[in-house]
Amino acid sequence: MNPRLDQPLRLGTRRSKLAMSQSGQVADAVRALTGRPVELVEITTYGDVSREHLAQIGGTGVFVAALREALLRGEVDFAVHSLKDLPTTPAEGLVIAAVPRREDARDALVARDGLTFARLPDGARIGTGSPRRQAQLHHLALALGKRIETVPIRGNVDTRIGFVRDGALDAVVLAAAGLNRIGRGDEATELLAVDSVLPAPGQGALAVECLASDADLVAALGELDDPRTRVAVTAERSLLAALEAGCSAPVGAYADLSGDGPDVHEMRLRGVVGTLDGSTLVQLSTTGSVPQSYDEAMALGRELADEMLAKGAAGLMGERAL
Numbered sequence: 001m002n003p004r005l006d007q008p009l010r011l012g013t014r015r016s017k018l019a020m021s022q023s024g025q026v027a028d029a030v031r032a033l034t035g036r037p038v039e040l041v042e043i044t045t046y047g048d049v050s051r052e053h054l055a056q057i058g059g060t061g062v063f064v065a066a067l068r069e070a071l072l073r074g075e076v077d078f079a080v081h082s083l084k085d086l087p088t089t090p091a092e093g094l095v096i097a098a099v100p101r102r103e104d105a106r107d108a109l110v111a112r113d114g115l116t117f118a119r120l121p122d123g124a125r126i127g128t129g130s131p132r133r134q135a136q137l138h139h140l141a142l143a144l145g146k147r148i149e150t151v152p153i154r155g156n157v158d159t160r161i162g163f164v165r166d167g168a169l170d171a172v173v174l175a176a177a178g179l180n181r182i183g184r185g186d187e188a189t190e191l192l193a194v195d196s197v198l199p200a201p202g203q204g205a206l207a208v209e210c211l212a213s214d215a216d217l218v219a220a221l222g223e224l225d226d227p228r229t230r231v232a233v234t235a236e237r238s239l240l241a242a243l244e245a246g247c248s249a250p251v252g253a254y255a256d257l258s259g260d261g262p263d264v265h266e267m268r269l270r271g272v273v274g275t276l277d278g279s280t281l282v283q284l285s286t287t288g289s290v291p292q293s294y295d296e297a298m299a300l301g302r303e304l305a306d307e308m309l310a311k312g313a314a315g316l317m318g319e320r321a322l
Helices: 017-034 065-072 131-143 157-165 176-181 215-222 227-242 294-310 313-317
Strands: 009-013 038-042 078-082 094-098 107-111 124-127 148-151 171-175 190-192 206-211 251-258 266-274 281-289
Touching: 009 017, 009 065, 017 038, 017 078, 017 157, 017 176, 017 206, 017 215, 065 078, 065 094, 065 206, 094 215, 107 157, 107 176, 124 157, 131 148, 131 251, 131 266, 131 281, 157 171, 171 176, 206 215, 227 251, 227 266, 227 294, 266 294, 266 313, 281 294, 281 313, 294 313
Parallel strands: 009 038, 009 078, 124 148, 124 171
Antiparallel strands: 078 206, 094 206, 107 171, 107 190, 251 266, 266 281
């Protein structure tokens, strides 16, 4: 018998309630698959300790660098990330062994008095730390003939929703997946349709990462992979990479597959880039057969990014929240 089978697998995770919850769910799945014990190893990342707004500290990688360093140093065996936090450039020596089935990719509005976005008053103050959300929320408000004020916020789910509960803000926007994973999905007063607000590339999906050299663990974790989720997020992240943008840029992307069960035959990829005030958006989509390989999915993302760049997307991404 392999002596490693009795040793716990060490799963590196951020310390937040959400990170611990989603890592715990992956740990349960890995225990069931491998029969091995799994212990969570809490790691503090730069994004957790910095009080600066994400747009100021760059966004890309600030929640994952410490986890990846722990992997490379052999302090943990694998790590769980929110896929939208991962840089699009692969990390040398590491591999994303699995992308489990995606949770709800939409953004969720948590507003006072049970309000939906359309019913928020003119001048409503909405908290979000995301330039992508900021651009699209302002655009949506303009389409409804009203104005909003977006307020940059940081903090965990309790902190963010607390701004609404104590009256400091009229609403906040969070990822629906995060609320669902900690059992608080019912606190959303509206799930924002992707036709109105495109999510971040990879939003709602997790990435399970380990050393590329550990073939046995790569194979074991690979049992958690959901091919449909993987092909969709691969296209979304390829678009982001081709735009040469990070997760602090006002870029949204979403790939959805149409059809039921084994009959999924078509994928639509949508992308958006906008100015922070919502006055200008470049939003395009492409629809075709479901990619039969990850290379095909990446090509689809690059092609749509090229179209967006031809429509002026690069100039819009040059604007950053201050």
